[in-house]
Every structure is written in C-alpha cells, then in structure tokens.
Amino acid sequence: MYYHRDMNKFFERHLIAIVLGLCCVFGVDSSSAAIHIDSVALDQAIATQNVSEYLETLYQAQLDNGIRNFIPLSLLLISTSKQQLSDGYPATALNCAEYARRVAPDFPAATLNESSVRWKTNRLGIPRFLGGMFNSFLQKFHTLNELSFFAFIQLAVLGATLMMTFVGIALISLVRNSRLLLHDLRHILPKALPAHSAVVLLVFLCVFPLLLGFSIAWLFPYWLMLFWTYHNVKERACIGILVLLFVFVLPLIIVGCSYCLFIPQTDTLQRLWNANYGYYTKYDIDIFEQDVVQNPDDYELADSSSKCNS
Numbered sequence: 001m002y003y004h005r006d007m008n009k010f011f012e013r014h015l016i017a018i019v020l021g022l023c024c025v026f027g028v029d030s031s032s033a034a035i036h037i038d039s040v041a042l043d044q045a046i047a048t049q050n051v052s053e054y055l056e057t058l059y060q061a062q063l064d065n066g067i068r069n070f071i072p073l074s075l076l077l078i079s080t081s082k083q084q085l086s087d088g089y090p091a092t093a094l095n096c097a098e099y100a101r102r103v104a105p106d107f108p109a110a111t112l113n114e115s116s117v118r119w120k121t122n123r124l125g126i127p128r129f130l131g132g133m134f135n136s137f138l139q140k141f142h143t144l145n146e147l148s149f150f151a152f153i154q155l156a157v158l159g160a161t162l163m164m165t166f167v168g169i170a171l172i173s174l175v176r177n178s179r180l181l182l183h184d185l186r187h188i189l190p191k192a193l194p195a196h197s198a199v200v201l202l203v204f205l206c207v208f209p210l211l212l213g214f215s216i217a218w219l220f221p222y223w224l225m226l227f228w229t230y231h232n233v234k235e236r237a238c239i240g241i242l243v244l245l246f247v248f249v250l251p252l253i254i255v256g257c258s259y260c261l262f263i264p265q266t267d268t269l270q271r272l273w274n275a276n277y278g279y280y281t282k283y284d285i286d287i288f289e290q291d292v293v294q295n296p297d298d299y300e301l302a303d304s305s306s307k308c309n310s
Contacts, residue, residue, distance in 0.1 A: 055099040074104035112136035170220035177227040
C-alpha cells in the first residue's frame with residue numbers, strides 16, 4: 001500500500017514538472033522566459049537545505065517582472081510541500097507552502113494548502129486552519145475561473161436538491177390525490193362496467209409513461225400533471241417555481257458559467273498571459289504591436305507589448 005502511494009506521489013510530482021518543461025520548450029519561441037521553473041534545482045535546494053533562499057530568488061524575479069500570480073510555480077510548490085510533509089520534513093513543507101501562496105496570492109488552492117500544512121505541523125492551530133479555509137473560500141470570488149468552477153459544484157448540489165424535492169412533492173401528490181381521482185373515475189365510467197374498472201383505469205393512468213417505454217424519472221412530472229386540478233393555488237405556484245428553476249434557470253446559469261470559463265481563454269488574453277510570464281513568440285509581438293495601434297488607450301496591451309520588446 002505504501003509503495004503504491006509513494007509511486008503515485010512520484011508520478012504526480014514529475015508529471016507537473018514534465019508539463020511545465022513542455023510549456024517552456026515547445027510552447028514558446030522566445031529566447032528566454034521571464035522566470036525559469038526548474039524542478040531539479042528545487043530538489044537540489046531542498047537537499048542542501050537552501051530552499052528558502054532559492055524560492056526567495058524566484059519570488060523576487062517574479063516581482064521584478066511585474067507578475068502578481070504565477071500559478072504554474074505555485075502548483076509545483078504545492079505538490080512539493082505535500083511530498084515533503086509526507087516524507088517527514090515539516091519545515092521544508094511549510095517553506096514550500098508559504099511561497100506557493102506568496103507567488104500566487106489570489107490562488108485559493110495555495111492558501112488552503114498553506115493553512116493545511118500549518119495545521120498538520122501544529123494540531124493546536126485550528127483557528128489559523130479555519131481562517132485559511134475561509135480566506136480560500138473568499139478567493140473563489142476574485143476570478144472568473146474559480147467562481148465558475150465553484151458555481152458548477154454548487155449547481156450540482158442545487159440540481160440534486162430540486163430533483164429530490166420534485167420527487168417528494170410528486171409522491172405526496174400521488175398518495176393524497178389518487179383517491180380523489182378514483183372517485184371521479186367512478187362517476188365518469190358507465191355503471192355497466194365492473195366495480196373494479198375504475199381502479200384498473202387509475203393504475204393504468206399512473207403507469208402510462210412506463211407502458212410507452214419512458215423511464216421511471218418521467219413518472220414524477222407526469223403525476224404532477226395528472227393530479228394538477230387537485231392542487232390548490234399555493235401548491236401550483238410551488239410546483240411552477242420548481243419547474244422554472246429546474247428547466248430554465250439551472251441551464252441558463254450553466255451556460256453563463258461556461259461563457260465565464262471560455263472568455264479568459266480568448267486569443268488576446270492568452271497572448272497577455274504569454275507576455276506576462278515570458279512565454280511569447282514573434283507572432284505575439286507582431287499582434288501586440290497591431291493591437292496597440294488600434295487601441296492606444298489600453299494600458300494592459302501597452303504594458304505587455306513593452307515587456308515583449310524589452
């Protein structure tokens with residue numbers, strides 16, 4: 001069991017290093033990146049117990065380049081801190097977790113990881129751990145990506161809650177109103193029919209969607225429509241609100257969150273990211289120069305263009 005756990009951690013850590021290396025090697029044509037992420041140098045700094053000096057150098061280079069959040073480096077440090085903590089080196093794990101939060105102060109995972117490492121090194125620091133969880137939660141509202149993912153998770157819970165409420169109301173409606181429908185059927189059917197004809201017809205009406213090949217899930221909205229006339233005004237309003245939320249509001253929110261995830265991936269913002277982190281090409285420089293001419297008042301474009309040309 002320990003062997004598989006160690007191997008999973010080994011592959012997880014080196015997978016992050018490989019991805020970062022591929023981004024640096026194949027994703028750019030610039031002569032040098034603004035900040036070099038070297039997992040081997042990080043391992044050497046950890047082995048020589050100079051991890052604080054090495055991470056401080058990276059952090060100062062990040063500040064010199066005007067980068068507020070360097071998420072790739074933060075992810076690497078988060079993975080390293082977890083590995084060091086499991087290996088029994090809490091001081092090194094705490095250093096990595098602290099710098100993971102410093103290089104990406106708006107990244108919720110870094111804040112949560114730092115508070116978790118501090119709590120695992122000091123089990124009495126529960127208030128600090130709870131404070132880190134609260135700050136990490138608040139940071140989800142700072143960026144569109146984090147807010148959209150948070151909304152997706154909550155929508156799944158909300159959708160399941162609405163579905164369970166919908167099913168409960170349908171079952172209550174079936175149990176409460178089936179006798180009323182049976183009474184009306186007995187008055188509608190001719191008296192020449194057998195006495196149990198109304199019961200058979202009631203059962204047939206209740207399971208009619210199953211006879212047509214529909215799933216059991218379709219029974220619940222069908223029952224609400226079948227017994228619609230037996231509900232009072234407040235019950236109809238409650239059912240209408242549930243249907244409106246489940247059929248219209250939830251899909252609209254999902255579409256909105258999808259657009260929020262798509263908007264940050266536009267070509268312009270992707271080029272801005274490449275320029276800020278040093279992963280730009282000559283094509284990006286040409287596009288920036290054209291954009292600056294077309295939008296002379298855009299500070300972000302002018303700043304990114306100056307970084308590429310410096």
